[in-house]
Amino acid sequence: MLWQTITTIAVVLLGPALAQTAKTYPFPSSCASIAASKYQFSLDSTWKATKILGGSALKQPRTIIFDTAGNLLVLQATKGVSVHTFDASGCIASSTVIISNTRLNHGLTLTPDGKTLYASSETTAWSWSYDPATMKATNQQTIVKSISTGIHSTRTILVVPQAPNYIILQAGSNGNWDYAAGSASAGRAIVKVFDLSKVPSGGYDYNTAGAVLGYGLRNEVALAFDPAGNVWGAENSGDDFRRTMNGQATDIHIDNPAEELNYLGDPLNPAGTWFGYPTCFTAWSAIQSLKTGDQFVVTPNTSFTDANCVGKSTPPRLSFPAHSAPITNIFDKDGKNMYITMHGSWDRNPAIGYKVVEVPFAKLASGLYDPVATRDSQKGWNDIMWANNVGSCQSQSLTISSCLRLAALAWDPSYSKLFVSSDNNSEGEIWVLAKK
Numbered sequence: 001m002l003w004q005t006i007t008t009i010a011v012v013l014l015g016p017a018l019a020q021t022a023k024t025y026p027f028p029s030s031c032a033s034i035a036a037s038k039y040q041f042s043l044d045s046t047w048k049a050t051k052i053l054g055g056s057a058l059k060q061p062r063t064i065i066f067d068t069a070g071n072l073l074v075l076q077a078t079k080g081v082s083v084h085t086f087d088a089s090g091c092i093a094s095s096t097v098i099i100s101n102t103r104l105n106h107g108l109t110l111t112p113d114g115k116t117l118y119a120s121s122e123t124t125a126w127s128w129s130y131d132p133a134t135m136k137a138t139n140q141q142t143i144v145k146s147i148s149t150g151i152h153s154t155r156t157i158l159v160v161p162q163a164p165n166y167i168i169l170q171a172g173s174n175g176n177w178d179y180a181a182g183s184a185s186a187g188r189a190i191v192k193v194f195d196l197s198k199v200p201s202g203g204y205d206y207n208t209a210g211a212v213l214g215y216g217l218r219n220e221v222a223l224a225f226d227p228a229g230n231v232w233g234a235e236n237s238g239d240d241f242r243r244t245m246n247g248q249a250t251d252i253h254i255d256n257p258a259e260e261l262n263y264l265g266d267p268l269n270p271a272g273t274w275f276g277y278p279t280c281f282t283a284w285s286a287i288q289s290l291k292t293g294d295q296f297v298v299t300p301n302t303s304f305t306d307a308n309c310v311g312k313s314t315p316p317r318l319s320f321p322a323h324s325a326p327i328t329n330i331f332d333k334d335g336k337n338m339y340i341t342m343h344g345s346w347d348r349n350p351a352i353g354y355k356v357v358e359v360p361f362a363k364l365a366s367g368l369y370d371p372v373a374t375r376d377s378q379k380g381w382n383d384i385m386w387a388n389n390v391g392s393c394q395s396q397s398l399t400i401s402s403c404l405r406l407a408a409l410a411w412d413p414s415y416s417k418l419f420v421s422s423d424n425n426s427e428g429e430i431w432v433l434a435k436k
């Protein structure tokens with residue numbers, strides 16, 4: 001009840017803030033001082049793209065957001081946060097680093113009133129007071145601390161739009177197999193909700209504080225709100241899997257397990273749903289009698305078989321090919337489509353991913369949003385931007401690659417231009433995309 005009341009009040013208060021008009025700019029057909037795209041890519045014929053930022057000053061752009069004045073904010077991993085203004089043609093006019101912090105590595109979000117900025121490192125989330133007029137961030141405070149470390153270091157952070165005192169904050173598993181993360185108390189493979197109106201001195205302890213929105217989520221880097229305020233996550237599932245049946249091990253890693261699109265629901269009524277990791281995984285291609293979207297255990301035994309996942313683990317609403325590596329998702333204004341960057345992975349040869357996809361959604365009679373494709377579909381999306389010759393793309397590490405590695409996604413305030421980044425360490429790139 002309390003949560004509902006807070007939501008109602010927030011929506012009423014939020015109205016004027018959201019109505020505040022940010023400046024918007026035209027789609028630039030080219031930007032004179034910007035070098036050509038480093039790698040070949042293709043676009044769906046109904047879309048166009050122009051590169052607006054690049055060069056050695058752009059380091060691992062992992063998250064892009066807009067402030068309430070219409071300026072672009074970029075989280076550059078291992079560097080900090082930069083702000084970029086536009087000229088009248090829609091190209092970048094100026095770039096300034098406003099937060100220098102080599103620990104920042106992925107998450108960045110702003111309250112709808114534009115006044116409070118949050119960003120994350122592997123272990124910590126901080127807040128700053130932000131002024132869109134001066135483009136300055138001041139008064140750094142720790143809001144969440146002591147997040148576990150491990151192979152998955154990104155900590156996606158998002159303000160809950162309908163109740164901006166709340167944030168959601170994600171932590172992945174600490175390894176490919178993190179058995180302790182089967183319990184929410186481990187504080188890993190989890191998405192938590194924190195009330196920032198009550199931050200204790202020095203910040204919340206991630207593992208012991210906050211409400212559990214979902215767990216058993218191996219690495220839910222991509223998190224987004226649909227227009228009804230419910231959370232959807234896209235999951236990076238396991239690497240190098242072998243399935244052992246009756247003592248016989250089979251390498252299944254080329255096509256399984258599937259990457260997942262999970263429905264986490266209302267962050268103001270956190271359900272604490274278990275999504276299966278590290279026990280129940282999702283089939284992409286047929287494994288024995290399993291079909292796409294069915295969940296399975298890697299080594300069935302007498303006490304736990306695939307059938308035991310049903311009813312215990314919440315399966316994904318949609319699946320994607322293994323090792324696509326979804327890392328950002330975002331809805332369009334009306335919730336008709338979700339866009340996802342597929343970063344690509346080292347664990348598949350030929351490679352897959354290295355693209356931006358559009359997942360069609362529909363608004364149900366209940367007012368909830370849901371993908372158009374059925375749960376067992378292998379065609380729940382359309383490609384809109386993709387690396388040429390994707391099969392030969394190589395990723396020697398998270399940020400070194402022979403192809404563009406699509407990372408951030410953000411709509412401009414008019415929801416007509418979609419900004420997309422590639423997060424190379426030595427030379428990041430940002431494009432603006434729009435429908436023709």
Ligand SMILES: *[C@@H]1O[C@H](CO)[C@@H](O)[C@H](O)[C@H]1NC(C)=O
Binds near residue numbers: 279298300302303304
């Ligand atoms: C049986 O499989 C389940 C699920 O993978 C696992 O948790 C359990 O430890 C296994 N039991 C034995 C005896 O190996």
Ligand SMILES: *[C@@H]1O[C@H](CO)[C@@H](O)[C@H](O)[C@H]1NC(C)=O
Binds near residue numbers: 399400401425428
């Ligand atoms: C990506 O980074 C690596 C080294 O960090 C470099 O060799 C490669 O050329 C970079 N690609 C681009 C497009 O900058």
